[in-house]
Amino acid sequence: MIILGVNVDHVATLREARKGTEPEPVFAAGLAIMGGADGITVHLREDRRHIKDRDLRLMREVVPNELNLEMGATREMIKIALETMPDMCTLVPEKRQELTTEGGIDMKANFSRIRDAIKKLKEGGIPVSLFINPDERGIELSARAGADMVEIHTGYYSNQKGKAARKELERVRKAVSFAQEAGLQVNAGHGLNYSNVKPVAAIDGLRGLYIGHSIISRAVMVGLKKAVREMKGLIAQAESGR
Ligand code: PXP
Numbered sequence: 130m131i132i133l134g135v136n137v138d139h140v141a142t143l144r145e146a147r148k149g150t151e152p153e154p155v156f157a158a159g160l161a162i163m164g165g166a167d168g169i170t171v172h173l174r175e176d177r178r179h180i181k182d183r184d185l186r187l188m189r190e191v192v193p194n195e196l197n198l199e200m201g202a203t204r205e206m207i208k209i210a211l212e213t214m215p216d217m218c219t220l221v222p223e224k225r226q227e228l229t230t231e232g233g234i235d236m237k238a239n240f241s242r243i244r245d246a247i248k249k250l251k252e253g254g255i256p257v258s259l260f261i262n263p264d265e266r267g268i269e270l271s272a273r274a275g276a277d278m279v280e281i282h283t284g285y286y287s288n289q290k291g292k293a294a295r296k297e298l299e300r301v302r303k304a305v306s307f308a309q310e311a312g313l314q315v316n317a318g319h320g321l322n323y324s325n326v327k328p329v330a331a332i333d334g335l336r337g338l339y340i341g342h343s344i345i346s347r348a349v350m351v352g353l354k355k356a357v358r359e360m361k362g363l364i365a366q367a368e369s370g371r
Contacts, residue, residue: 131330132167134197134318136341141171141179154180155187161344168195168216170339173209175201175223182209189213197339199260202239202246211253218250219258219280219339233262233282236270244274251275258316263297263304268311278314280339281305283329287320294325302332309334323347 140157144150158169169192171180188196198215200206201223210218220243222234234243236259247257258278261267263285271279281304286297301317308315317329318339330338 131335132195132337133165134168134170134195134316134337134339135161135166135344136170136172136199136339137161137345138170138172138179139341139345141181141184145179154184155191157345158188158192162192162194166194167337168192168197170197170199170219170341172199172221173206175203175205185209185213185215189215197258202243207246207249210250210255214253215255217256217258217278219260220246221260232284233260233267236261236267236274240270240274247275251277258314260319263300265304265307268304268308268313271308272311272313276313278316278336279308280316280318281308282319283317283321284319286329287322287325298328301329305332305334 135158137154137157140152140154143152144154154171161169169188171185171188173180173182173185185198195217196215197217197219198210198213199219199221200210202220220234222232222239224231236243243259247259250257256277257275258280259271259274259276260280260282261271262282268279281301283301286294286301289297305315305317314336315334316337316339317332317335320342321329321338321340322343326338326340329335
């Protein structure tokens with residue numbers, strides 16, 4: 130069965146909009162797990178714009194299944210990972226100004242840096258996945274660099290419609306099969322939502338899907354009516370007790 134890792138960065142983004150204490154990403158992680166999530170993903174960015182070191186520490190204490198730490202392959206992040214011991218690390222390229230991770234790792238340009246990062250993490254006992262574009266060269270280099278898994282970038286597929294989407298889906302399908310043949314476990318993610326997830330989930334050989342934005346967005350929509358009703362209830366209670 131394909132596992133679902135839920136990315137709760139977006140809950141932290143909402144908290145940081147007020148620099149306050151709510152919503153609490155750790156509570157969101159608990160609710161996601163109660164809903165059936167097989168794991169929780171957090172991306173600790175260099176600029177700490179959403180998830181903070183404290184969130185990662187608390188997640189490690191409370192997440193009972195797979196805690197996936199997404200991170201750039203920097204010395205600082207490798208040290209944090211080895212201290213925190215998530216169940217796996219997903220290495221991503223990280224640009225400071227990007228809104229979200231924009232593309233997969235350029236394995237050709239970063240081969241030795243990624244290989245060294247994988248070595249350190251694996252020596253510390255942490256399995257490593259690489260976020261890469263759906264192309265054979267990147268997959269081949271990921272296997273050579275010692276990765277345990279790859280996460281195929283589905284953003285190109287998610288951004289398209291109709292014929293173009295079908296073409297991108299085919300690229301993802303081929304990449305999954307090529308990565309399997311290269312001996313890697315294969316995940317996929319980025320931009321998957323309630324309208325486009327099914328064709329990806331139907332691909333044979335996928336280990337897991339990693340989804341964030343669409344799930345948190347839907348949570349706002351399905352929860353808003355209840356939240357307003359609760360506020361109205363409090364106001365009505367206060368009015369009647371005046
Ligand atoms: N996988 C990776 C490597 C990512 O960087 C992200 C975004 O944080 C996701 C999956 C989830 O993408 P989305 O939020 O679009 O579902």
